[in-house]
Each structure stands twice: as structure tokens, then as C-alpha cells.
Amino acid sequence: MTSQPAAAPDAEVGPAGSGGDAEVGPDGSVGAAVVLGLLSLAWLTLLIVSVLSTLGSSTDGVLAVTETAYGLPAVIFAALIAGAGVAQAARRLADRWLGAAAVPRLLVALGCGASTGVGAAAAVVYGDGRGGSAVEILGWALFAGATVGGALTGLHRRAGLLTAAAAAGALAVAGTTTARELAKGPLLELFGAADTAGSVLAAQSRLVWVTALLAGAFAGLVTFGYLHRAVRRSGRPLPWPGYLVAGAGPGLLLVIAEVVTRVGGAQLLDLARSFSESDQAFQTMADGARINSALIVLFTAAFTALICLGRTLPGQPDPEPTADAAPTEDPEPAVGSEPAVGSEPAVGSAGTR
Numbered sequence: 001m002t003s004q005p006a007a008a009p010d011a012e013v014g015p016a017g018s019g020g021d022a023e024v025g026p027d028g029s030v031g032a033a034v035v036l037g038l039l040s041l042a043w044l045t046l047l048i049v050s051v052l053s054t055l056g057s058s059t060d061g062v063l064a065v066t067e068t069a070y071g072l073p074a075v076i077f078a079a080l081i082a083g084a085g086v087a088q089a090a091r092r093l094a095d096r097w098l099g100a101a102a103v104p105r106l107l108v109a110l111g112c113g114a115s116t117g118v119g120a121a122a123a124v125v126y127g128d129g130r131g132g133s134a135v136e137i138l139g140w141a142l143f144a145g146a147t148v149g150g151a152l153t154g155l156h157r158r159a160g161l162l163t164a165a166a167a168a169g170a171l172a173v174a175g176t177t178t179a180r181e182l183a184k185g186p187l188l189e190l191f192g193a194a195d196t197a198g199s200v201l202a203a204q205s206r207l208v209w210v211t212a213l214l215a216g217a218f219a220g221l222v223t224f225g226y227l228h229r230a231v232r233r234s235g236r237p238l239p240w241p242g243y244l245v246a247g248a249g250p251g252l253l254l255v256i257a258e259v260v261t262r263v264g265g266a267q268l269l270d271l272a273r274s275f276s277e278s279d280q281a282f283q284t285m286a287d288g289a290r291i292n293s294a295l296i297v298l299f300t301a302a303f304t305a306l307i308c309l310g311r312t313l314p315g316q317p318d319p320e321p322t323a324d325a326a327p328t329e330d331p332e333p334a335v336g337s338e339p340a341v342g343s344e345p346a347v348g349s350a351g352t353r
Helices: 030-057 061-098 102-128 133-154 157-182 184-190 197-234 240-264 266-273 277-312
Strands: none
Touching (some): 030 061, 030 197, 061 133, 061 157, 061 240, 133 157, 133 266, 197 240, 197 277
């Protein structure tokens, strides 16, 4: 009878008969999922407060619509992250009762994502107080983004882990982008912005590219750290394509947020473009910049995650000598040692006549 390998000390065991996570690999700890859910909710709350502050301080309806349309992609991206983070936390907390059942797991994740979206939409609609089509469109877009994030988490156990790791990396992307916006003036001067409009546009383009590269590298590091911790705690390996997919996850979430923005917020974006030709040109330029940034983040983060994985792989051991290897020469006898039996004494040694 062969003995079964012992489970890792920190591995979580599912219900009897469910097989736990052993069949699909690591799933991440409950603590990490809860922390991710709280951070994603905090980030979404911060952006909602910022949007409400902008709407409350704006007395011009045209300016309010323009600013809402400008901030719509970032808020939907935050809702997508929050939906995924909250759904992963709830799913991990409920795994002890759900086991490996696919349908209840999907329903829990979908319900948590939708509940997050409902809360975010209600906060925007009732927090503004004035209503209007722009606020209602923003609320529906928030609901759609959070629901999609929850659905991605509940598709499969491994998909939940990869989505959670991607959401952690997406938080890194959001933080890097926010830091860029806070220091945008000095950074534009650093990248060559002058008094002409052409120099400002060129500096903005360079700043967006550099920020996307830095955000992608940071997201790749965070994503790999989340997965590596889950693998170490569970004691079960994750194939390298999982690291590749999770590394590309923050960029994929940016692309999904862009799709939700253009579908769910199409009326708001069209309204913002209709005010003037300059508004139309600005929205078109912003759309292209977001797509380019998402693709840069996608490839940079995936490449960074794979590099980090390669750095942690053990090196190949030195090859052992084969049986037909060349024999080594006998070492010289030590000075003063006794000669072997039957051997001739050396010339000039003691005992020769």
C-alpha cells in the first residue's frame, strides 16, 4: 500500500467528498481575498466620492456632462475591480459549504458582484440628488461593471484565483494612474510641455506611454506576488500559463472596462461629443489613449509576471559522472609512507646497499 502525500500546513480542505481544491490547484487564502475585497471597495468608494464632489461643485450642465464622461472609464474600471474582489472574498468564505459545486459558486459570485453594483449605483444617483440622464447612465454603467467582475470570478475555481490576482494588479494600475493625474503639471513640464498646444499634446502622449509601462510592470509584480503566495500556502503548483493569463489580467480588465464604457455609457459619451468640435476631438483622443494604455499594460504585466516566475524556478542540478568516465590517476604516495607489499624500493631510499 502506497502512502499518500501529506497536505500543506496552510492548505484549506474542502468538504468531504468534494475533493477541495486539489483537482484544480491553489485557490488563494481567505485572508488575501478579504483584504482584496476591502481594498477594492475602498477604491470604488473613493472614486464615487470624487465624482459626486465634481458634480456638486459644477453649476454648468455642459461642464458636468463633460467631466462625468471623462471620469466614466475610471469609475467603471473601479467597479469591475470591486465586483471581482468582493465576489472572490464571498466565494472563499462560502467554499466550506459550497465545495466544488459550480452553479452555487457562480450564483454567489454573480450575486455579490450585482450587489456591489447596486450599492455603487445607488450611492451615485441618490448622492447627487439632482438626478438627470448623465447620473442615471453612470449608475447603470457602475452596475454593469461590478456585475461583470463578479461573473468572471465565479466561472471556475481557478478562474476565480486568476481574476482575483488580476484585480490586485488592476489596483496597482489604478494607483499609478491616479499618481500621474495628481502630479500631471510637473510631469508634463518634465516631458517637454511648453506654451504651444503641440508641445503639450506631445508631452501628454509621452507621459501616457511611460505611465502605462510603469503601471504594467507594477501590476505584473503584484499579480505574481498574489499567485506565488497562494501557491506557497496551498503546496500545489500552478502551471505557467496561469501566470501568463493572470499577468495579462489587468490589461484585459482595462479592455473589458472600455467595452462596458462604450456600450453602457454610449449615450453619455455621445452627449459629451455633441457640444463642440473640440469636445468631439478630445473624446476621440481620450478613447485612443485608453486603448493604447490597456494594450501596453496587458503585454508589460504579462511579461513581468513570466520573468518573476522564471526567477523563482530552481536551477538544473549538475550532471553526475557516468560509469565510462576516464579514470583518475592514483595520487602520489605521501612522503615517509610505507611502500606497498612487493613493490621495489625507491633508489636512494633507506635499506638500499
